[in-house]
Amino acid sequence: MTAPALPRHRSAALAESLVLVGRSVRLSRRDVETLVMAIALPLLMMALFVYVFGGAIETGGAYLTYVVPGIVLLCVGFGAAATAPAVADDMGRGMVDRLRSMPVAAAALVTGHVVASVARNALATGVVVAAAIAMGFRPDAEPLEWAAALGLLLLYVLALSALAAGLGALASSVQSASALTFFMLFLPYLSSAFVPTGTMPAVLRAVAEHQPITPVIETVRGLLTGAPIGSAGWAAVLWCVGLLVVSSGFAAWAYRRRTRR
Amino acid sequence: MLVDVDALVKNYGSRRVLDGVSFAVPAGSVLALLGPNGAGKTTTVRILSTLTRPDGGSARIAGHDVVRSPMAVRGLISLTGQFAAVDERQTGRENLEMIGRLRRLGRVGARRRAAELLDRVDLGAAADRFVETYSGGMRRRLDLAMSLVVPPAVLFLDEPTTGLDPVSRSTMWTAVGELVRDGTTVLLTTQYLEEADRLADRVVLIDGGRVAAEGTPEELKSRLGGERLLLAFPDGPAASAAVRALAADGAACGADALTAVLPSDGGAEHLRRVLDRLHVAGIPVTRVTASRPSLDDVFLALTGAGTQETV
Missing domain, CATH: 3.40.50.300 (P-loop containing nucleotide triphosphate hydrolases)
Structure with a gap:
């Protein structure tokens, strides 16, 4: 065993990740179409649900107040899913080989994508919440509740982005990477995001109440609008942390698998 | 190293x-x-x-x-x-x-x-x-x-x-x-x-x-030896006749049916002797080229690769 010749400082991986975060943010900024879609789609969905379906949905209060947390979750799910094609695109190009033949931490490239996803989602969420307030959404959250809601959303976005990054590394093309993440866009519909679960058939209700998105939505809704949270809070945190741990492991595994030839 | x-x-x-x-x-x-x-x-x-x-x-x-x-x-x-x-x-x-x-x-x-x-x-x-x-x-x-x-x-x-x-x-x-x-x-x-x-x-x-x-x-x-002479002929029979006439000099068929190749010392005297012999035998030669082996020849000789693969 040859002694490791170049002493790598402990902060090396962090510094390298930061450089690649900068790269991913730069690429995101230039991919105007994806960015516009990430903001326009949730806005359109919100208008659709509030003005078209909303009148007919009984939630025991203003529908706008009920649906905004769901729209935010849909928005970040959509934004996180964009990580998959971005990673798949990189895997299909020579840049990955360049980075792998350099003294750069293996995790830095994927970390760059995941952190850029968080930045994209922060922007999109900001726009969506601002639009909701313009439409009449009046959250009654205290600063601490805002912080808790944002923290939970951050965990959720990190977990979904890491999952999407792993799927992107596994996918054979940019197109299939997009297709693989469809469930991220679909899952919010099967939750309490847009309608209370009470009217769903029993089987569907069981799925909707026990899938990770429902507790996250209930918690965010409770923190922002004062609806009861109950046990959803702990369930949401546990789901997000668990998902983040599993997704990160999955992403690392997928990246290694893709690059081991 | x-x-x-x-x-x-x-x-x-x-x-x-x-x-x-x-x-x-x-x-x-x-x-x-x-x-x-x-x-x-x-x-x-x-x-x-x-x-x-x-x-x-x-x-x-x-x-x-x-x-x-x-x-x-x-x-x-x-x-x-x-x-x-x-x-x-x-x-x-x-x-x-x-x-x-x-x-x-x-x-x-x-x-x-x-x-x-x-x-x-x-x-x-x-x-x-x-x-x-x-x-x-x-x-x-x-x-x-x-x-x-x-x-x-x-x-x-x-x-x-x-x-x-x-x-x-x-x-x-x-x-x-x-x-x-x-x-x-x-x-x-x-x-x-x-x-x-x-x-x-x-x-x-x-x-x-x-x-x-x-x-x-x-x-x-x-490794491929010294220079070679490439002879081109107007038709296939002439090329075959030339290979037979120059067999003692180590002549062989060339890359196509109209050519012959033989080793040479690169001197004018050898070239003259070869041309004289073909003249005496009544074999018309259209073209003579002297070639030094290139890495191409080494490549082809050692890998047996077709010329189309080497671009």
Whole structure:
């Protein structure tokens, strides 16, 4: 065993990740179409649900107040899913080989994508919440509740982005990477995001109440609008942390698998 | 030896792409891995640059094993690949600055180094354009510049000029020539014999995952003997008659039915004797060419590759 010749400082991986975060943010900024879609789609969905379906949905209060947390979750799910094609695109190009033949931490490239996803989602969420307030959404959250809601959303976005990054590394093309993440866009519909679960058939209700998105939505809704949270809070945190741990492991595994030839 | 390759074996599924490849590159020299497509050149370079794990054998860069100490190896090498490893959605300058910052030059150092290299590879005017607007030759030059941000102890060039037009190729050769003069150790792979002849101190000819021959370009050429005469005839029967008439001189059929080849000492006297004999036998000759063996001939003789594969 040859002694490791170049002493790598402990902060090396962090510094390298930061450089690649900068790269991913730069690429995101230039991919105007994806960015516009990430903001326009949730806005359109919100208008659709509030003005078209909303009148007919009984939630025991203003529908706008009920649906905004769901729209935010849909928005970040959509934004996180964009990580998959971005990673798949990189895997299909020579840049990955360049980075792998350099003294750069293996995790830095994927970390760059995941952190850029968080930045994209922060922007999109900001726009969506601002639009909701313009439409009449009046959250009654205290600063601490805002912080808790944002923290939970951050965990959720990190977990979904890491999952999407792993799927992107596994996918054979940019197109299939997009297709693989469809469930991220679909899952919010099967939750309490847009309608209370009470009217769903029993089987569907069981799925909707026990899938990770429902507790996250209930918690965010409770923190922002004062609806009861109950046990959803702990369930949401546990789901997000668990998902983040599993997704990160999955992403690392997928990246290694893709690059081991 | 700066690069030491010992009996590398690599299988892809049931296909053995490397079957015991060994060679060494002394510091400050240029070695060309020459071979047809699919010979195992790129696989060898990928193993040496820690991108692919070998199934057998070992390789060391400056004493560091590529499998056991990949990070140490990565700090010593740079790879300029067959498919330019550049970021198309960033500008040339951003690409270089990113590499500089990944290699700890700091923001200012990375900026300065990027500007130097852009000038050096003649991309100053295109520095702030997105790489996706670059021509193939410009991408290759940027790729090379990215490999030089921190001067490597060993530079791997995997088919550096494949697919380039003659002008870009010549620019690339000049750039590599300068590096070599500055003392950079280079391992290059190529299918172009002219490239190996021009740039390399030593050539390792690989074919079918094995080393078929190794030596300086001159040594390899001398293996095929000295000069030869190529005779062309107006028709097939004349060519066959000539081969029979000159059988004692070692004449053989040429590459097609209208030609004959025979060894020569390169002198005018031998040429006169050959032509006299054909004249006496009443065999018309349309053309005579004297040829020195090229690396092409070595390549064809040792790999049995068809000319269409060598471009």
